[in-house]
Amino acid sequence: MDFWDKALSFIFPPICGVCGKIGKSYLCKECKEELEKEKIIVSKIEKQPSEYIIEHCYLFCYEGDIRQKILQYKFQNKAYLSKMFSEFFVKNEKVCRFLKKYDIIISVPMSKKKKSQRGYNQSELIAKQISKYTKISFQNQVLIKYKENHTQSTLSKKQRFENVKNVYKIQNEQKIKEKNILLFDDIYTTGATVKECAKVLKQAGAKNIGILTVAKDFQKV
Numbered sequence: 001m002d003f004w005d006k007a008l009s010f011i012f013p014p015i016c017g018v019c020g021k022i023g024k025s026y027l028c029k030e031c032k033e034e035l036e037k038e039k040i041i042v043s044k045i046e047k048q049p050s051e052y053i054i055e056h057c058y059l060f061c062y063e064g065d066i067r068q069k070i071l072q073y074k075f076q077n078k079a080y081l082s083k084m085f086s087e088f089f090v091k092n093e094k095v096c097r098f099l100k101k102y103d104i105i106i107s108v109p110m111s112k113k114k115k116s117q118r119g120y121n122q123s124e125l126i127a128k129q130i131s132k133y134t135k136i137s138f139q140n141q142v143l144i145k146y147k148e149n150h151t152q153s154t155l156s157k158k159q160r161f162e163n164v165k166n167v168y169k170i171q172n173e174q175k176i177k178e179k180n181i182l183l184f185d186d187i188y189t190t191g192a193t194v195k196e197c198a199k200v201l202k203q204a205g206a207k208n209i210g211i212l213t214v215a216k217d218f219q220k221v
Helices: 004-009 030-038 066-076 081-090 093-098 112-118 122-134 157-163 192-203
Strands: 041-047 055-061 104-107 144-145 168-170 180-188 208-217
Touching: 041 093, 055 066, 055 081, 066 081, 066 208, 081 093, 081 122, 081 192, 081 208, 093 122, 093 208, 104 122, 104 157, 122 180, 144 192, 157 192, 168 192, 180 192, 192 208
Parallel strands: 055 208, 104 180, 180 208
Antiparallel strands: 041 055, 144 168
16 A cells, blocks of 8 residues: 555545444444454355356355445445455465466446446446455456447346347457456346457457456356
């Protein structure tokens, strides 16, 4: 942590993203223990039977308090929760070992229109925080979304895969050639979005692609 980070932490001390209590981190001990008791924290790394993705690491089951926090983060203008979610990753030894295998972290992009409407890309904020603490290079000008499509949450599994076709493209290909890429998104449901992004990255010359998400929704996989 540099001087300005320390100064800001002194003026604006961390607040637990779950209960709102001021403390030393963005997730207090009591709330962490409660989440562990509910078995929502799982910290899983799964090998992916996919042509473009080698593995998927996620921290939570998409349910309970974590589901509510993710929804608040995405849709209720609570961008500050990015610090809580990123802290989960960088303070987890198992996840940190996983992260060390990758050269670049890229967040699933939003269209300019949608990002303007929401005010931020929720996946980008967390990916930037992870990059800051792990020193993995964050690249947000490589994979871009250049077409508008329907919101994935309103569609069936089959429709989701059709909906994301040909909406992403690569620029600055030289930045990912033969690199191990970590693709970050907030939730893994059917995997349609990350699989399409991974395909585009792989076809542009990426070496290996892993997926990192906050949570996995087992009801929709």
